[in-house]
Amino acid sequence: MENTIAQIQVIPLQxxxxxxxxxxxxxxxxxxxxxxxxxxFMSVELMLNSANLLLTAFSAYRNDPAGQIFVFxxxxxxxxxxxxxxxxxxxxxxxxxxIDINALNRLKW
Amino acid sequence: MLxxxxxxxxxxxxxxxxxxxxxxxxxxxxxLYLTLTFFTLAGxxxxxxxxxxxxxxxxxxxxxxxxxxxxTVMLLNLNIEGExxxxxxxxxxxxxxxxxxxxxxxxTLKSFDVSIVSNPExxxxxxxxxxxxxxxxxxLMPFELSSILFxxxxxxxxxxxxxxxx
Numbered sequence: 001m002e003n004t005i006a007q008i009q010v011i012p013l014q015x016x017x018x019x020x021x022x023x024x025x026x027x028x029x030x031x032x033x034x035x036x037x038x039x040x041f042m043s044v045e046l047m048l049n050s051a052n053l054l055l056t057a058f059s060a061y062r063n064d065p066a067g068q069i070f071v072f073x074x075x076x077x078x079x080x081x082x083x084x085x086x087x088x089x090x091x092x093x094x095x096x097x098x099i100d101i102n103a104l105n106r107l108k109w
Numbered sequence: 110m111l112x113x114x115x116x117x118x119x120x121x122x123x124x125x126x127x128x129x130x131x132x133x134x135x136x137x138x139x140x141l142y143l144t145l146t147f148f149t150l151a152g153x154x155x156x157x158x159x160x161x162x163x164x165x166x167x168x169x170x171x172x173x174x175x176x177x178x179x180x181t182v183m184l185l186n187l188n189i190e191g192e193x194x195x196x197x198x199x200x201x202x203x204x205x206x207x208x209x210x211x212x213x214x215x216x217t218l219k220s221f222d223v224s225i226v227s228n229p230e231x232x233x234x235x236x237x238x239x240x241x242x243x244x245x246x247x248x249l250m251p252f253e254l255s256s257i258l259f260x261x262x263x264x265x266x267x268x269x270x271x272x273x274x275x
Contacts, residue, residue: 040140043131
């Protein structure tokens with residue numbers, strides 16, 4: 001009985017799933033619709049963050065610390081990824097004088 | 110009750126600023142809206158009583174990653190308005206595909222039945238003390254390996270950023 005009362009009072013886990021799915025979809029749309037490599041990076045960050053938040057929500061609702069540890073490691077990898085990605089972006093900008101990803105279509109074939 | 114209002118407020122601000130990341134013409138405005146999204150997500154972590162993650166999130170994202178993005182935009186002088194756009198058809202197709210993914214993800218809710226074990230406002234696992242115990246006992250090996258990852262990322266970034274002599 002006490003458990004059901006607690007369930008009514010807290011935010012349903014479904015709300016977190018809805019919110020994180022919306023955030024993830026916005027990230028997907030950004031990756032597909034943009035040509036600026038910088039904005040594409042930002043959309044990837046959005047997707048990573050939505051996954052992080054959902055992992056934390058499940059971890060808090062299931063009382064399992066492993067989820068939050070995973071989020072910590074995802075943040076570590078995301079930081080390294082951004083550092084390398086932006087360094088690559090600088091190199092691309094030096095060689096092509098633009099960050100339009102369509103300038104890189106010579107890598108296609 | 111206050112928690113619910115805070116949840117809806119933070120979610121609305123996060124979604125609006127995430128959309129504004131895509132809609133704003135200048136890259137620097139996109140970076141600033143992204144920072145706003147990160148701060149609202151830190152608020153979400155605090156609502157879930159994950160204090161350690163909230164602090165790490167602010168330090169890593171609002172501190173390090175935002176500075177990296179801003180430095181790239183400003184040093185390369187990339188802040189040119191609406192320089193290149195995809196065609197309207199491509200944008201429409203992208204929005205359609207993203208909406209489809211949203212529908213599929215929401216569709217999983219139909220068969221969603223997970224028993225909630227604990228009240229997230231009462232749970233103590235997000236505190237630094239309890240998370241640190243888990244991190245330094247069960248996950249000590251990956252934690253130490255992540256330092257090697259950081260070292261290699263740093264060396265790689267410096268090597269890529271260095272100008273060629275010849």
